[in-house]
Amino acid sequence: MAKPLVAIVGRPNVGKSMLFNKLTGRRTSIVEDTPGVTRDRIYGECEWCNRTFSLVDTGGIEPGTDSDMLKFMRRQAEIGIELADCIIMVTDVHSGVTAADMDVATMLRKSGKPVALAVNKCDSVGPVNPDVYEFYALGIGDLFETSAVHGHGTGDLLDWVLENIPDEEDDENNDDGLIHVAIVGKPNVGKSSLLNQILGEERVIVSNVAGTTRDAIDSEFENETGKYVFIDTAGMRRKSKVDDMIERYSNMRTVAAIERADVCLILVDANEGVTEQDTKIAGLVHEAGKAAIIVVNKWDAVENKETNTMRDKEAAVRDGLSYMTYAPVVFLSALTGHRVDKIFPMIRSVYEQNTTRITTGALNSILAEATARVQPPTDKGRRLKIYYMTQAGTKPPHFVFFCNEAKLFHFSYQRYLENQIREVFGLQGTPIRITVRQKGDKEE
Numbered sequence: 001m002a003k004p005l006v007a008i009v010g011r012p013n014v015g016k017s018m019l020f021n022k023l024t025g026r027r028t029s030i031v032e033d034t035p036g037v038t039r040d041r042i043y044g045e046c047e048w049c050n051r052t053f054s055l056v057d058t059g060g061i062e063p064g065t066d067s068d069m070l071k072f073m074r075r076q077a078e079i080g081i082e083l084a085d086c087i088i089m090v091t092d093v094h095s096g097v098t099a100a101d102m103d104v105a106t107m108l109r110k111s112g113k114p115v116a117l118a119v120n121k122c123d124s125v126g127p128v129n130p131d132v133y134e135f136y137a138l139g140i141g142d143l144f145e146t147s148a149v150h151g152h153g154t155g156d157l158l159d160w161v162l163e164n165i166p167d168e169e170d171d172e173n174n175d176d177g178l179i180h181v182a183i184v185g186k187p188n189v190g191k192s193s194l195l196n197q198i199l200g201e202e203r204v205i206v207s208n209v210a211g212t213t214r215d216a217i218d219s220e221f222e223n224e225t226g227k228y229v230f231i232d233t234a235g236m237r238r239k240s241k242v243d244d245m246i247e248r249y250s251n252m253r254t255v256a257a258i259e260r261a262d263v264c265l266i267l268v269d270a271n272e273g274v275t276e277q278d279t280k281i282a283g284l285v286h287e288a289g290k291a292a293i294i295v296v297n298k299w300d301a302v303e304n305k306e307t308n309t310m311r312d313k314e315a316a317v318r319d320g321l322s323y324m325t326y327a328p329v330v331f332l333s334a335l336t337g338h339r340v341d342k343i344f345p346m347i348r349s350v351y352e353q354n355t356t357r358i359t360t361g362a363l364n365s366i367l368a369e370a371t372a373r374v375q376p377p378t379d380k381g382r383r384l385k386i387y388y389m390t391q392a393g394t395k396p397p398h399f400v401f402f403c404n405e406a407k408l409f410h411f412s413y414q415r416y417l418e419n420q421i422r423e424v425f426g427l428q429g430t431p432i433r434i435t436v437r438q439k440g441d442k443e444e
């Protein structure tokens, strides 16, 4: 179950990014002079009173303008409204209520979501700033005076958020069946094209300039196979560009998107094969323990295809990403749409495996059979004894073995048992974590 989502909306320059930084306590948002940069829709995790939720800075809503970028920004904000549990509208006490604020406030009231109004840049502590009163005209009753710079008012705002997001228990029970999918890969590999192909509309700006789609956009999607939330992510550039501020943050956002995802689609270019950058991105997915599918895109652009081309390419891709043998590989074309539908059954399959829970009883009967078939190893006369095993968690499935001496539990024997579990319980498509505990170890 994904974390509750809180969206920050408002005109440009009111201090959304800064408030976002203050609330998340991390520099995941960018306050820079580069045009458009602060307008990205940016996620961060926020912790307050032992609750965590995701915060998203949606960028400005600038009504009445017709440039493509602004339309795009409005659309992003609309999607934010669509997906958020509650909304923080930010305004600027110095500029007073503007026509744009009125427009946004109306949009928000219509959304029916809980809305807090942060009248920002109230930098001095003391009696209520008289300039604040006019903001009641926006018709949003939950009003907070804030200073994103100094942090005043942010505690009250966070208290309000906790009252307006679903309870934790509800989170557990209220499984809405949505699978969160992150599309990751280097710039220009076709992430936006794939998302557009899936959504069937131009929701994402696609461009030949690497890095133009630098913000993450969540899109809900439903078809006959189920319901999904697609998280489009910025690509990662080469090391030489690391000092590019924007890109540094984009990488962080790719990481954040992977964290939020249930399933990651790792895009690789069919002609280029697996590059160093692909290996790094896939490595992040692997380390996060996420279910993954390797999507070899631009299949249409591969020339002189023969009977064995796909088999050879698959072997090369597998070789390049040898640490994720569990990930299925699919060849498709985001441009033509060819075989794009193939990914849905795959997503469901790897998701189900990643979230599987196996009873301790079932695990231990497999363990008994497996250890009878292949004896546990010995070392200098001492034999490994595995007392029992249990599943400690999901996403990914995490198994704990309790034994006499951990150092006798050689990697090859672990691998053998892991393979047995994968085979018996149909867990070929997910990473698995294994922990070995020995007698005397403290239990978790």
Ligand code: GDP
Binding pocket: 010, 011, 012, 013, 014, 015, 016, 017, 018, 019, 031, 032, 038, 120, 121, 122, 123, 146, 147, 148, 149, 150
């Ligand atoms: P955004 O476009 O809404 O995301 O706004 P930014 O966060 O980029 O902030 C716009 C400008 O307002 C920046 O120059 C910030 O330094 C300034 N700013 C943001 N919050 C405050 C605040 O609480 N007090 C003051 N005095 N300035 C602020």
Ligand code: GDP
Binding pocket: 185, 186, 187, 188, 189, 190, 191, 192, 193, 194, 205, 206, 207, 208, 210, 211, 213, 235, 297, 298, 299, 300, 301, 332, 333, 334, 335, 336
């Ligand atoms: P992103 O940076 O990963 O989001 O990549 P884009 O979706 O913006 O695609 C980059 C370029 O590759 C665009 O010119 C696309 O038209 C092109 N492209 C994407 N997918 C395919 C494909 O399946 N086949 C071909 N031939 N081109 C593609």
